[in-house]
Amino acid sequence: MDTLSALVGGFAIAFSVQNLQYCFIGVTLGTLIGVLPGIGSLAAVSMLLPITFYLEPTTALVMLAGVFYGAEYGGSIASILLRLPGTPSTAITCLDGHPMAKAGRAGVALFVTTVASFLGAAIGIVILMFFSPYLAAVARNFTSAEYFAIILLGLIGASTITNGSAFKALMMVVVGLLLGTVGTDLSSGAQRFTLGATTLYDGFGIVVVAMGLFGISEIIHSIRLSRSALTDQRIALRTMIPTRQDMREFPMPALRGAGIGAFIGALPGAGQTIAAFMSYAVEKKLSRRPEKFGTGAIEGITAPESSNNAASITAFIPTLTLGIPGSATMALILGALLIHGITPGPNLISNNPEMFWGLVASFWIGNIILVILNLPLINIWVRLIQLPYNYLYPGIIVLVCVGVFAVNLNVYDVVFVIFFGFAGYLLKVYGFEPAPVLLGFVLGPMLEENLRRALLVHRGDFWAIFERPISGTFMAMSALLLLWMVVSAVRSLRRGSRRT
Amino acid sequence: MLNRRNFMIASVGTAMTMAGPVSLRAQAWTDQPVIFINPFSAGSSVDVVARLIADNMTARLGSPFRVQNRTGASGAIGVEAVKNAGADGLTFLVGSSGSMGINPSRLPDLPYDAREDFVPLSHVVSFPQAVCVTPAKGITTLEELIAMARERPGELRFGSSGTGSTAHLAMELLQARAGIEMIHVPYRGGSLAIQGLIAGEIDVATEGLPSLPGQIDAGEIVPIAVTSEARSPNYPQVRAIAETIEGFDTAAWILYFAPAGTDPAIVETLSAELVTSVNDAEVKARLEEIGAVVTGRDQAASAAFHAAELEKWAEAVELATR
Numbered sequence: 032m033d034t035l036s037a038l039v040g041g042f043a044i045a046f047s048v049q050n051l052q053y054c055f056i057g058v059t060l061g062t063l064i065g066v067l068p069g070i071g072s073l074a075a076v077s078m079l080l081p082i083t084f085y086l087e088p089t090t091a092l093v094m095l096a097g098v099f100y101g102a103e104y105g106g107s108i109a110s111i112l113l114r115l116p117g118t119p120s121t122a123i124t125c126l127d128g129h130p131m132a133k134a135g136r137a138g139v140a141l142f143v144t145t146v147a148s149f150l151g152a153a154i155g156i157v158i159l160m161f162f163s164p165y166l167a168a169v170a171r172n173f174t175s176a177e178y179f180a181i182i183l184l185g186l187i188g189a190s191t192i193t194n195g196s197a198f199k200a201l202m203m204v205v206v207g208l209l210l211g212t213v214g215t216d217l218s219s220g221a222q223r224f225t226l227g228a229t230t231l232y233d234g235f236g237i238v239v240v241a242m243g244l245f246g247i248s249e250i251i252h253s254i255r256l257s258r259s260a261l262t263d264q265r266i267a268l269r270t271m272i273p274t275r276q277d278m279r280e281f282p283m284p285a286l287r288g289a290g291i292g293a294f295i296g297a298l299p300g301a302g303q304t305i306a307a308f309m310s311y312a313v314e315k316k317l318s319r320r321p322e323k324f325g326t327g328a329i330e331g332i333t334a335p336e337s338s339n340n341a342a343s344i345t346a347f348i349p350t351l352t353l354g355i356p357g358s359a360t361m362a363l364i365l366g367a368l369l370i371h372g373i374t375p376g377p378n379l380i381s382n383n384p385e386m387f388w389g390l391v392a393s394f395w396i397g398n399i400i401l402v403i404l405n406l407p408l409i410n411i412w413v414r415l416i417q418l419p420y421n422y423l424y425p426g427i428i429v430l431v432c433v434g435v436f437a438v439n440l441n442v443y444d445v446v447f448v449i450f451f452g453f454a455g456y457l458l459k460v461y462g463f464e465p466a467p468v469l470l471g472f473v474l475g476p477m478l479e480e481n482l483r484r485a486l487l488v489h490r491g492d493f494w495a496i497f498e499r500p501i502s503g504t505f506m507a508m509s510a511l512l513l514l515w516m517v518v519s520a521v522r523s524l525r526r527g528s529r530r531t
Numbered sequence: 532m533l534n535r536r537n538f539m540i541a542s543v544g545t546a547m548t549m550a551g552p553v554s555l556r557a558q559a560w561t562d563q564p565v566i567f568i569n570p571f572s573a574g575s576s577v578d579v580v581a582r583l584i585a586d587n588m589t590a591r592l593g594s595p596f597r598v599q600n601r602t603g604a605s606g607a608i609g610v611e612a613v614k615n616a617g618a619d620g621l622t623f624l625v626g627s628s629g630s631m632g633i634n635p636s637r638l639p640d641l642p643y644d645a646r647e648d649f650v651p652l653s654h655v656v657s658f659p660q661a662v663c664v665t666p667a668k669g670i671t672t673l674e675e676l677i678a679m680a681r682e683r684p685g686e687l688r689f690g691s692s693g694t695g696s697t698a699h700l701a702m703e704l705l706q707a708r709a710g711i712e713m714i715h716v717p718y719r720g721g722s723l724a725i726q727g728l729i730a731g732e733i734d735v736a737t738e739g740l741p742s743l744p745g746q747i748d749a750g751e752i753v754p755i756a757v758t759s760e761a762r763s764p765n766y767p768q769v770r771a772i773a774e775t776i777e778g779f780d781t782a783a784w785i786l787y788f789a790p791a792g793t794d795p796a797i798v799e800t801l802s803a804e805l806v807t808s809v810n811d812a813e814v815k816a817r818l819e820e821i822g823a824v825v826t827g828r829d830q831a832a833s834a835a836f837h838a839a840e841l842e843k844w845a846e847a848v849e850l851a852t853r
Binding site: 077175216219222362370375376487 | 572573575576578579582586598599600601602603604605607608611637638639640641642688693694695714716717718719720722723725726727729730731732733741742743744745746748749751817820821852
């Protein structure tokens, strides 16, 4: 096998003392910034980038990649124990992870998310190894029409991520969509809702919105509550053993999550957050007891965690094989290659095989290190966030502010994160959930941008989106999903009226 | 060069032992870290240039020169930060065609005036942009593209890295000069425009040369012309638009600026040091490797260049918003 012998060569490179060292540094740092709410991989990678100037390109790539996928592991720890997402893509893990922790099952939740993360990453790496050229070929043929169709499907599908009133959730999606329109309109260059403030020209950052709505708001919320004993839970290895039922409910959601994540990750511009949201929505749709979601359903943490890890690996496919970075962080990693005079493109794998396969091998090594960091050594991370509330929460607020500031070195981002924190708190008080806001915020601008571009390209012919095979299929799926939602809503209404 | 270094070391030494207005200035300029603020994110080609120069100056002059990325608001945040830093002789701007050439005519509420608030130091490099098509188009020259666009007015689609980007406005100028009409399709970033080109969504895409070699070498896209006045040394076979349309030059550029009111002595010294740095053999080779054309203009030439650029882009913005 060609691929396997290339991989063996890759391991030879990845096992060099220097690469091993930087892989370890990368994933450990990734876990750390993942655990600490506020500082995300974007900030960490941009701060590390100048250092990579002085490293071998492969070593630099191995380290930066380690930070990138390591953060996905760490992020779930804070989500489960504190209901504060370590990274935006683990925000959805709060919904079921935290209730599990409250029910005394924090150990199980941490165990399950780590295993799911590893599984997702492993499937992502296998896909990266064997199917890169094919996935790249699919992704390269995606035009705005396809992106629009797939994002629409995602938005409709994920609009059910709520436990409360569907109407309220829909309102929150709309709020998110509106927030997403702030800034310079891509098509016309006009300023929308910037109120003349230059700092809003580029709109709100996703880290700002996610950390404000989920992180800061949770802290404000908890000030009112009496001190729970939650963070004092000891996470002994013993408490991590899942029940037999947990084991039964684990494999399928994890596999589905990995599949969805691997696909979404390979599309430039989608990313881990969307992957996690979509897998959660799929599980909730497929579940025989969707009412359990939000109260500690194990599928609600396995699917998104395996999904965001798979996506964090396959995100390298468009970056390395097409030279097209899918996210801001990927663009930075690509920049690290550019500094070394390597231009990613379709010939990268054939021109720099030692780099590509060294990186792939480092993915295996890094993910195994991450499992070790997250299972036997979990208490190191848990203890980080087990300080007494009166130290921990101010500390986290400082970290969030520093992390948000570090991305752009822009003071207003700190102001905005606090603003979104209070807004999120008010929403919570009135029974609105922040998850649909984030969803609308992430997907809205992409939806609009691709729709307008598709219409521009097809000369205003909306039906062209239905005529293209791939986008047509996704549009049909969206229509079916909508129909099914209406039918099941009507059915449950009838059932409800019969009961009363 | 040796003399200059000795002078620097000597002046630091003097400043450390003596107090007085003359040595204070020397101290302020050599002892503390000098910050070049880049309003765009780390890892971009502008950033690579800024870091290469800062590293070279640090090594040559023996005092720290650093690059700080202060991003946001199409670069306005970083530019404003330099303006607000005042003439302290420590904070300078890595200006580019977007933030200091185009945006002044495009954005109404900019918190800075590109002419009044800054003094040009040196136009260090230009980045030629390449007008690209896919091999399936079957054309290899700009003339053929112009002919095709004349045959089908308003039908060909060109992609750019966004409305008001250098790539977009360069094409607006090209259309006006060549008397053709195409549809503008904006993308969120140049690499996504290239993907749109490869996917067949658009007919033409313009993007900075530094990020293109991967796709060009693989034969995925064909560069038919570069937007700089001269051909790019990396692709000598690709003709410049100027060879078809006389005087055409819409290369992106990097020009360093000092806040207005900076001590003229510092302006003069720094300008000369920037020119020395980009002409350093090793730096120059690295710059050319990433697709930059080293210009290294002195202060007067840079000021004239900047004034002309502001006018050119004002015209392009008017064409685009007409």
